[in-house]
Amino acid sequence: MSRIREKNQQLIIEVASEQFAINGYAATKMVDIAKAANIPKPNVFYYFSSKDKLYYAVLEMVTQPLLEASRPIEHLDNPVEALTQYIQTKLRISRDYPYASKVFANEVMSGAKVLPLEVGEELFKQSQMIIDKFTSWSEKGLMDPVPPQHLMFTIWAATQTYADFSWQICNVMEKETLDTEDYADAAEFLTQLVIKGCGVKSATE
Template sequence: MSRIRRKNQDLIIEVASEQFAMHGYAATKMADIAKAADIPKPNVFYYFSSKDKLYYAVLETVTQPLLAASLPIEQLDDPVEALTQYIRTKLTISRHYPHASRVFASEVMSGAKVLPESIRDKLFEQSQMIISKFATWSKQGFMDEVPPHHLMFAIWSATQTYADFNWQICSVLDKPELDDADYEQAATFLTKLVIQGCGVKSRV
């Protein structure tokens, strides 16, 4: 793929993410996306032949990082390091893909009716892997006997809230946007909350 083509696609996806996040899938028109991106409408259709395909592309920009985020849980032996990396990665996704994250959250809240089955299956497999790993750590004595699925849900909600409720968080903190220090503080706190609250132990 040429650099120009990639650049144009990225622009369209970024603007579409904002439009879908603000107005929802049904209310967003391809003409609205073209106008917001300041490009001719035919150009949008040139790169994405339908709104469905563009919507899928937006979802993929966040679901692919979300799927990759659990690699520390899957691959690392040390529970403390695995959870630390997982939480930090999840926060990074909320920071770098805020609009796409809100589109994904909206899709899930509406029943995931448009989410491609292939992505559904991968997300389900990922969740089962995480739950199984948490349960294994508990059985091995590296974590308290906590409900593994609820721990996973808690990490999801605690990290994704920085994207889905960014306006409210910034309002409470009385600042226009969160900075490096805010995300670092959040990562440190959430990691400590999970590790100490669930009695997670290192193998070292």
């Protein structure tokens, strides 16, 4: 793929993610995306032949990082290190893909009716892997016997809220946008909350 083609596709996806997040799937038209991106409507259709395909591309922009975010949980045996990296990564996704995250949240809240089946299956497999790992850590005495599903839900909610409820968070913090230090503070706080609250221990202790 040429640089120009890749750059144009990325621009369209980013603009579309904002339009879908603000207006919803049904109310967003391809002409609106073209106007917001300041490019001719035929150019949008050149790269994405339908609104559905563009919507899938927006979802993929955030679901792929979400699927990759659990690698520390999957591959690291040290719960402290794994949870630290997982929470940091989840917050980076909220920071880097705020509109796409909102689109994904709206899709899930509406019953994931448009989410591609294979993506839903991958997300389910990821969830089961995380639950199994949390259970394993508890059985090894590396973490208190907490309900693994609810721990996973709590981490999801605590990290994704920085994208999904960004207006409210920025309003409370009296900022137009959060900066790098804000996300670092959030990561440190949430990590300590989980580690201390769930009695998480390092594998070397």
